[in-house]
Amino acid sequence: MDLFLDQFFNLDVMARALPFLLQGLWMTAKICAAVILLGLVGGFFLALGCLSPRRWLRWPAVVVTDFFRALPPLVLLIFVYSGLPFAGIQVSPFAAVVIAFFLNNSSYYGEVYRAGIESIPRGQWEAARSTGLTQAQTIGYVILPQAVRNVLPDLLSNTIEVVKLTSLASVVSLGELLYSANMARSLTYNASPIMLAALIYLVLLWPLVRLVSRFQRGLAA
Amino acid sequence: MSDRPMLEIAALQKRFGETEVLRDINLRVGQGELVFVIGPSGSGKSTMLRCCNRLEEPSGGAIMIDGRNICAGTTRDLNRMRLQVGMVFQGFNLYPHLSVLKNITLAQRKALKRDRAEAEAKAMEMLGRVGLAHKAQAWPAELSGGQQQRVAIARALALDPKVMLFDEPTSALDPELVGSVLKVMKDLRDEGMTMLVVSHEMGFAREAADRVVFMDGGVVVEEGTPEEVFGAPKTERARAFLSRVS
Secondary structure, three states: OOOHHHHHHHHHHHHHHHHHHHHHHHHHHHHHHHHHHHHHHHHHHHHHHHOOOOOOHHHHHHHHHHHHOOOOOHHHHHHHHOOOOOOOOOOHHHHHHHHHHHHHHHHHHHHHHHHHHHHOOOHHHHHHHHHOOOHHHHHHHHHHHHHHHHHHHHHHHHHHHHHHHHHHHHOOOOHHHHHHHHHHHHHHHOOOOHHHHHHHHHHHHHHHHHHHHHHHHHHHH | OOOOOEEEEEEEEEEEEEEEEEEEEEEEEOOOOEEEOOOOOOOOOOHHHHHHHOOOOOEEEEEEEOOOOOOOOOOOHHHHHHEEEEEEEOOOOOOOOOHHHHHHHHHHHOOOOOHHHHHHHHHHHHHHOOOHHHHOOOOOOOOOHHHHHHHHHHHOOOOOOOEEEEEOOOOOOHHHHHHHHHHHHHHHHHHHEEEEEEEEOOHHHHOOOOOEEEOOEEEEEEEEHHHHHHHHOHHHHHHHHHHOOO
């Protein structure tokens, strides 16, 4: 038992690893910020494409959405990081992570938006257009605010997935939270830094998960 | 009533794929006139109405608003045209995420580019006209169906339209709420608004309509004053329909 505590919950090791892990956390935060922001914007346009009556817009959008949802994000990341240099495009680990997860997440956000927009009755479009609002104004002022409200739990769920997804960035040696923890582990021959990283993820995400549950109950009531 | 009609529908056709919904509709609504459209469901009444602001795209023919063909022109022309044609829907279609006041100011501000003070003053004036000035800060969900429909009318009126289209405005209402909406429509008529109304409120048609148009199978079958159409329908189809509904 002492050995177990010493190996996994060694407070001394944790204390020494903490500054290092906080650096990793900062990197995780930067990846999350970039991927979530880009994903929310990209997903919005993908959703508009998927819902467009114009076939030349709809088809590519549907293909892109399906493709990046079907492709495992780790495969995509390795492809972007090690594949693109062969095409003459050098990317930093950070850029590779952001590009790969942006592509992956736009598709997921896109599907959420699409469900949200489709949940708004036709009459809302017609009322807006009949008062002379343009299509863009109709989407911006009438459809999107209602759509986002309807799918807020799903947007939030997806955002939680993004945070967890960033731990894959350790594969391309990007110093995010998990990578830093793993480095600390191999330096100290002790698993406590990993436990500390897990704890940090938990503390960050648990309130969000709780929030999603509350939203979902609220919507059901 | 001036010589040139405010709304003129000429040889209007509408097909959905193979189905011909409207064939050769001709209709003139003069300035300040209230024209009432009746007919069995599936006769094309609502489709015709929705063609008048191009929520449905006509397959053929022309629609003139105050002498201008709304079927010609660019997207910008279309948005400007829609400002001149107010529409009231069966399902009200208020924006549930906006207060009553914002429902009425949105298009004024974004489409007409009125400033906030002007748009709000106009909204309050219109709410007063439909008897709901005290509900400006309410949410649509807090209103009864009749109140929601009156807000929808105020929303359309706030854009100073030349023509108002009503698509079965009272069909979704509880019977005791119908009267309040009809009263607003009657006031509008008395103030000289040009109105085209699709509805099953025959009593209202008798009382308020200048002309009644009976549609069936995508054509105008009969047209006349309420006395003519309700009192002595000329065609067999109109007689059969009127005996069923009254």
